[in-house]
Amino acid sequence: MSLTHTPNSNRLHIALFGRRNSGKSSLINALTGQDTALVSDTPGTTTDPVAKAMEIHGIGPCLFIDTPGFDDEGELGQMRIARTLKTIEKADLALFLCEDEAILSPSASVLEKQWIEELKRKNIPVILLLNKIDVRKNSEVVAAQIEQHYGVRPLLVSAQTKLGMEQIRQAILKNLPSDFGQQTITNNLVAENDLVLLVMPQDIQAPKGRLILPQVQTLRELLDKKCLVMSCTTDKLAQTLQALSYPPKLIITDSQVFQTVYEQKPAASMLTSFSVLFAAYKGDIEYYVESVAAISRLKEDSRVLIAEACTHAPLSEDIGRVKIPRLLRNKIGEGLRIYIVAGSDFPDDLSPYSLIIHCGACMFNRKFVLSRTESAKQQAIPMTNYGVTIACLSGILDKIKY
Numbered sequence: 001m002s003l004t005h006t007p008n009s010n011r012l013h014i015a016l017f018g019r020r021n022s023g024k025s026s027l028i029n030a031l032t033g034q035d036t037a038l039v040s041d042t043p044g045t046t047t048d049p050v051a052k053a054m055e056i057h058g059i060g061p062c063l064f065i066d067t068p069g070f071d072d073e074g075e076l077g078q079m080r081i082a083r084t085l086k087t088i089e090k091a092d093l094a095l096f097l098c099e100d101e102a103i104l105s106p107s108a109s110v111l112e113k114q115w116i117e118e119l120k121r122k123n124i125p126v127i128l129l130l131n132k133i134d135v136r137k138n139s140e141v142v143a144a145q146i147e148q149h150y151g152v153r154p155l156l157v158s159a160q161t162k163l164g165m166e167q168i169r170q171a172i173l174k175n176l177p178s179d180f181g182q183q184t185i186t187n188n189l190v191a192e193n194d195l196v197l198l199v200m201p202q203d204i205q206a207p208k209g210r211l212i213l214p215q216v217q218t219l220r221e222l223l224d225k226k227c228l229v230m231s232c233t234t235d236k237l238a239q240t241l242q243a244l245s246y247p248p249k250l251i252i253t254d255s256q257v258f259q260t261v262y263e264q265k266p267a268a269s270m271l272t273s274f275s276v277l278f279a280a281y282k283g284d285i286e287y288y289v290e291s292v293a294a295i296s297r298l299k300e301d302s303r304v305l306i307a308e309a310c311t312h313a314p315l316s317e318d319i320g321r322v323k324i325p326r327l328l329r330n331k332i333g334e335g336l337r338i339y340i341v342a343g344s345d346f347p348d349d350l351s352p353y354s355l356i357i358h359c360g361a362c363m364f365n366r367k368f369v370l371s372r373t374e375s376a377k378q379q380a381i382p383m384t385n386y387g388v389t390i391a392c393l394s395g396i397l398d399k400i401k402y
Contacts, residue, residue, distance in 0.1 A: 006061040009365050013063050013090050018097030020069030023131040026159035028066045049087050058173055070115050089371035092177055094119050094126045098146050098154050125175035128154035134161050185221050185281045190250050192226040199253035199261050201234045213362045214274040237264050255387035259394045270401045275387030278360035280402045283369040291382035292392045294355045300335035302354040308342040309363040327393045356383040
């Protein structure tokens with residue numbers, strides 16, 4: 001990754017939805033100015049969501065997601081539709097391509113309406129588009145029918161001639177989620193000229209020659225805030241504190257060494273972890289702190305789901321697969337049943353679990369994490385976070401800032 005590359009997790013996720021052969025792939029190519037998606041007159045050419053990162057003037061870093069048609073057929077088609085539904089969980093904003101037959105055919109109309117309503121139910125702004133106006137002879141008539149049908153007039157666009165691309169950009173700007181880009185990693189914990197100490201153990205899990213993404217992003221934000229930043233590994237914490245002329249305003253550590261850092265930190269310094277900060281940055285930290293109390297109610301036959309955003313190969317002392325399970329079993333008992341999911345895998349039915357513990361989710365966008373959190377809330381399943389869990393098990397949760 002280059003130093004100027006914005007991680008996809010920090011980009012505005014714009015998903016394109018529509019029927020097969022409605023021109024989604026052509027439109028995404030027109031918007032990105034590249035042959036990002038495979039284009040064909042054959043319906044069903046797009047078999048998996050295709051993502052393309054780019055910058056849009058006035059909007060910033062975006063991720064366009066081209067999805068299979070939601071009217072796909074057959075067993076394979078249903079699998080494609082399922083993947084399209086998963087895309088909704090990540091979408092910050094939707095471009096929805098309407099078709100004539102969705103107005104003329106009752107069954108098609110019901111299907112289209114169901115998808116629009118599902119997007120709106122997930123609080124995703126929807127921009128209606130009527131594509132292929134370069135070959136339509138009745139674009140205005142169809143647009144009027146769509147407006148009568150949905151109460152919103154679609155934008156008239158042509159992916160082939162690139163007509164209407166500026167109108168789409170303006171519509172995206174107008175429909176940006178109200179909270180998009182408002183969150184910061186360190187929130188209001190620090191300000192300009194505050195001294196911040198980063199404790200970053202470089203153990204077997206740290207990538208050779210690099211820092212992990214949460215550390216890089218946090219460091220960059222602190223520099224942007226004009227903070228004074230010092231960093232060290234855990235074994236050099238005491239020497240680092242001695243070298244400073246005054247205590248740090250905030251110490252940010254890896255959650256795995258919470259206890260060690262807490263025991264050495266100056267009384268005047270606030271303490272948090274990268275994982276806890278990202279829990280607040282990406283998700284619902286209040287719910288995670290409230291939910292961690294469920295640990296005290298776990299029994300040996302309870303089921304705990306641990307969700308990782310990364311699909312990395314597990315290492316000998318992996319935090320999610322080894323360390324947290326060990327801490328939990330030391331407290332609850334060896335019979336505690338722990339299940340692991342990684343990447344985009346996450347059960348629709350959460351009822352078998354007494355607790356969900358999610359990683360900091362640096363690889364996911366905020367919308368995706370909040371979708372998972374909302375699913376847990378709706379099913380009344382406690383959901384917390386790696387850092388919050390370790391702070392709780394270390395007995396210092398009330399001492400941690402976020």
